[in-house]
Amino acid sequence: MNRRPFNFSAGPAALPEEVLQQVAQEMLDWHGSGMSVMEMSHRGKEFVSICEQAEADLRELLAVPPQFRILFMQGGGLAENAIVPLNLSRGGKVDVVVSGSWSRKSAQEAGRYADVRIAADAKSNGQRAIPAAAEWQLRGDASYVHLCSNETIDGLEFHELPDLKALGCDAPLVIDFSSHVLSRPVDWSRVGLAFGGAQKNIGPAGLTLVIIREDLLGHALPICPSAFDYKTVAEAQSMYNTPPTFSIYVAGLVFQWLKRFEYGGKTGLAAIEQRNIDKATLLYQALDHSALFENRVAPDCRSRMNVPFYLRGTHDTPELNQAFLDEARERQLLQLKGHKSVGGMRASIYNAMSLEGVHALVDFLKDFETRHG
């Protein structure tokens, strides 16, 4: 088989080729069970072993401390925007740091259940930088503080999580880490709850990951659907309702791929982080040195995962944008169109994207500039 095209989709996104091959191989008979994973009772010993292994591998990869529970749920980030306040707001105050489109949506949805304050807004920086933590307007009696640690659409990433205690705030920090989960370590000492849709760095859409500190369980509002009450889900080991079994299985294979991943003399999460740094550096440098393309985010806030870029100034015409996308596709560089709300282009370079893929994109950027710049 020839090389697969390079897929820059923002999500659902590229998966490691060897994971897809294993999924295909095991499709009709998982480990001699006579069943596809899709066909297994979620309560049978086969699937329970798959689920337990996936959870253990994830815990190891992300160094999740024992006082945190790992939940496999459904609904994605948009559903969590309601499920988090239903579980944690206690009907009180919620402070949200808005760094882009996703945290803005989270703030809006939380407003159904709590008194929401926008503690800071990247709009004040022209959406090019995350406001400094020292400037955040946090309330001492907030039930929690929410931020999106990587904004998929805007391409802004927190490279360090805030220490809320040092900012005089005792509330737990909630992070939406959908689009950079498992691309780098998480400082759990600063986090109360982290959630993410699986469809960027983990596996198929339809699986939602929630990692929650145990003391935050058990505070759901009475109007919280039981299937989304974290305590209920935790007590049932994520099997209160039928979990998205096949997605958990694929996620588990991705976790095992990550555990054995080697790069730059490192293994596992440290290796993938190093490759992500190298990929991002390569792409941002190419954009910064280009007279035709630009990324507009402040260097210290640039996402390692999602790189929006635009044609500069008068070059930014619908025709040239389309020509770029068409030629990219011919070169087997897929799904580079920017999000409809911001236009332009976007390269999502998640864990499964190789350094070779980013080189191919950078070569194409230069070649396109030579011909159209």
Place this chain on the structure above:
Amino acid sequence: MNRRPFNFSAGPAALPEEVLQQVAQEMLDWHGSGMSVMEMSHRGKEFVSICEQAEADLRELLAVPPQFRILFMQGGGLAENAIVPLNLSRGGKVDVVVSGSWSRKSAQEAGRYADVRIAADAKSNGQRAIPAAAEWQLRGDASYVHLCSNETIDGLEFHELPDLKALGCDAPLVIDFSSHVLSRPVDWSRVGLAFGGAQKNIGPAGLTLVIIREDLLGHALPICPSAFDYKTVAEAQSMYNTPPTFSIYVAGLVFQWLKRFEYGGKTGLAAIEQRNIDKATLLYQALDHSALFENRVAPDCRSRMNVPFYLRGTHDTPELNQAFLDEARERQLLQLKGHKSVGGMRASIYNAMSLEGVHALVDFLKDFETRHG
């Protein structure tokens, strides 16, 4: 490859072998796109075409009238137990016909959002028959009436949906048809909303099907999460949040398999219904003629999909139950254990189960009886 084992799981459940083969074949490259379906943006033309085709095929198979919308959602039946009252109760009255474990759970969960009345309860018939519609205690001003048209655990099925108007009730009927969807036609003139988890007759767990009459859209309570507001989901063609794309793809392949399915001189849904009738008849007759096994449900309420059965009288010991399950497994008859809440055995004989599989089970029942009866 040898014949696959026969898998009687209640869900997630067996899928047609040719569907699994196609999924495996297309895993690394769907139709020359260079992508796995798991890797496609849900807004890209490839996945949009998959989703539209799945919806059109489902509409054709179930003869869904134009005034009904088809929604692909997440969370399964247990989440819908909250999502339905959040959308339809208007904070008012909900009448529930309890025919088994699932409708009992639905009633309980709806009680968070509405004034719930149990209109009838199969408990009054020793859980062996659905109470006659003429006896139901319906309220004229109920926002809706809920029933579970096939009880997976108890093995009771509605072979005809009630005509609520003829019972003097103008409320829309909501049916949970998770475990017999696509096994038979639906009389849409009697239904306002039907919902079901995919993991029995449709595809992988994690996809929830909702079919709703358009006039019932737009009445969600303010506390309903946006991702679960049927109107929001309908207006976004099921893409308000990222849908479970891979599950929709597999479901679409199952729909195409059903459309070309032939049996007894029939094609499509009529053919699968005929085979389901023949399979159920074969199995119930074997149980009724057995001195060792029994099914306890009244003949006119027996499910064509889920057949719970028990060892009779003094034969019903833990040892003999276990011996049955162990020997069944050796014969490649898988997942026959009854639900933990009722014990005994259960054969789920969904669409993907062949007549050959039921013959193999019946042969084993007779053989086991010869040796242990």
